[in-house]
């Protein structure tokens with residue numbers, strides 16, 4: 046993996062994939078800073094572009110047109126993408142505390158996390174409204190709202206609280222979209238009622254009279270009820286209560302009031318303003334902590350306060366990048382003063398828009414076309430990434446590190462192999478100090494009392510099941526890689542119908558400065574321990590060495606009752622085949638390396654890869670499974686053939702029923718396949734009707750190698766339905782029946798694809 050191989054001297058951690066950070070990533074991709082590792086911690090992997098959001102809601106743009114995909118962008122920039130949420134900063138230890146992974150250390154930190162809804166303590170607002178912030182959540186909730194409106198047979202009253210540019214634009218977009226959807230169903234909009242509610246005395250209080258008058262006329266013409274000077278005092282189910290007691294009855298309430306900041310910034314000890322936004326100097330550095338930067342909505346530039354708008358976040362991207370680079374190499378940051386006047390383009394829902402600047406305004410279809418051109422040009426910068434020629438990395442900037450560190454770096458190149466490649470004892474002790482393997486009375490000598498080897502007892506009447514797996518990191522996220530590697534290794538045990546008892550780890554970590562190696566081991570092993578503990582497998586020891594790239598494997602010991610072992614053999618004609626997880630990880634991660642996989646595809650694939658097969662195995666066993674295996678490197682067909690051989694039967698597999706991960710059919714169509722695919726395809730000779738099926742669009746996917754794939758089991762047809770219901774209840778949403786077992790025939794090929 047790119048980021049692991051270079052000598053990492055400093056960590057630049059970016060929290061949030063907002064408008065400023067996407068610009069920074071692009072700039073770092075075009076001009077990397079050797080020795081600096083970029084890590085992006087992002088709650089959402091697709092960042093909505095604010096300029097296109099109303100157009101997206103109005104139905105003029107598709108999701109991918111209006112969102113920046115952080116995954117390929119991070120790949121392009123050589124940055125690690127951690128899909129997680131920052132919940133606190135430890136400014137002393139210089140760490141970002143995250144919701145679902147170990148704290149992430151930084152040398153320099155940058156915050157671009159946008160804003161949160163500000164309910165201003167109004168009772169019921171949080172429970173009974175749909176806040177527009179965070180926008181990502183709103184996009185999902187908007188879909189639900191649309192469904193509710195379309196499904197409700199009678200009148201539906203929709204209120205938007207907040208009559209600034211965002212609220213007004215949102216209302217007009219919503220009205221347009223819902224009108225269109227109803228028209229498609231042959232219905233009119235008479236049953237819809239729209240209300241715009243604002244505590245200010247006019248709509249668009251920050252705009253000139255020309256723009257205001259235009260929108261007042263437009264809202265009146267579109268039948269919108271405008272309530273100005275109406276401060277929300279309380280929200281109840283079905284109504285908003287205005288100060289003074291008047292109630293406005295509403296079925297949906299969208300909350301688009303002034304933005305707020307999450308409380309953890311203040312709690313962390315950063316200087317913040319009254320509303321909780323990070324106070325920054327003209328250099329975008331925190332007024333209290335020079336190694337913390339902030340940009341976009343979340344920052345308040347003390348000397349140049351501006352409205353919270355995406356346009357400012359975009360403009361701060363280049364100076365933020367420049368100043369982070371400067372500070373990382375020990376140079377002083379430069380002052381930046383944002384422009385005062387900026388062009389405002391507010392759309393009116395119907396592919397028209399209003400432009401305003403310096404007190405002038407204009408309206409029309411041409412303004413929308415102009416806005417659309419600007420927005421699409423902006424998005425192309427992130428969604429169409431150029432191919433970069435591989436160039437030799439320039440030498441480290443001497444300002445990046447002190448003499449001692451530079452000496453350490455040159456020593457890395459001289460590291461020995463053999464036993465000398467072992468990670469130093471101090472590094473290892475510190476990295477593993479916080480790991481807490483699950484307690485197990487069978488473990489007589491383990492990590493709690495380290496020795497030359499672990500000693501584990503086998504309980505009476507049990508047999509021991511052994512397995513080992515080891516592979517290179519396929520993602521630049523050591524924590525998630527640790528989870529997947531452990532899960533993958535455990536699956537062999539579960540597929541045998543056994544329970545995991547103990548584990549030994551074997552790890553390779555890229556050469557680097559001690560502190561960076563320590564963090565990588567800690568992150569990777571925390572991920573692994575989370576999974577091993579959940580599975581009841583106690584980590585009893587391991588071995589870690591340095592090498593060119595990150596890799597991890599486990600030897601797992603499991604226990605089973607002698608007569609309750611599930612083998613590959615045992616399938617009987619008349620039984621059916623169940624697969625518990627979707628296929629496609631091989632092609633998807635090949636596409637990811639080429640920056641051709643969408644972030645959401647990879648997220649879904651990773652979710653599937655960290656899902657344990659333990660409960661599925663138990664469920665299959667309880668429903669009478671006669672044979673079982675886990676799908677890994679040989680792909681579905683390879684593992685299927687192993688089962689048919691061992692069982693002496695034939696099988697029919699139904700192409701259309703195969704569960705496929707989102708995006709995998711698309712990447713296969715683009716010809717993107719795993720490097721293991723050609724070896725797996727050799728087994729096509731096992732397919733009886735090869736000539737007939739090799740043109741099928743799903744054909745390559747039966748060979749696709751899986752990492753931490755699902756279980757494939759054979760069981761009596763009569764029990765299949767109940768088994769599938771139980772599997773889905775256990776969270777295996779993609780579990781399906783994929784085929785049937787038939788009696789052995791005279792044909793040499795055991796598999797028929799139908």
Ligand SMILES: Cc1cc2nc3c(=O)[nH]c(=O)nc-3n(C[C@H](O)[C@H](O)[C@H](O)COP(=O)(O)OP(=O)(O)OC[C@H]3O[C@@H](n4cnc5c(N)ncnc54)[C@H](O)[C@@H]3O)c2cc1C
Pocket residue numbers: 060061062063064065086087088089091092093095096097098099129130131132157158159160177179180181210211212214215301340341342343353354355356357358390
């Ligand atoms: C309806 C509507 C229309 C708008 N139209 C416009 C417009 O036309 N022009 C304009 O200039 N502005 C517009 N705005 C305002 C604009 O949306 C915001 O000002 C802009 O999005 C702020 O950009 P940002 O870069 O600060 O953060 P954002 O774009 O909000 O990005 C922040 C990112 O950080 C991530 N994040 C948040 N918290 C965390 C966390 N704790 N850990 C990790 N990641 C986190 C989020 O997932 C998000 O992707 C509009 C707003 C609304 C509501």
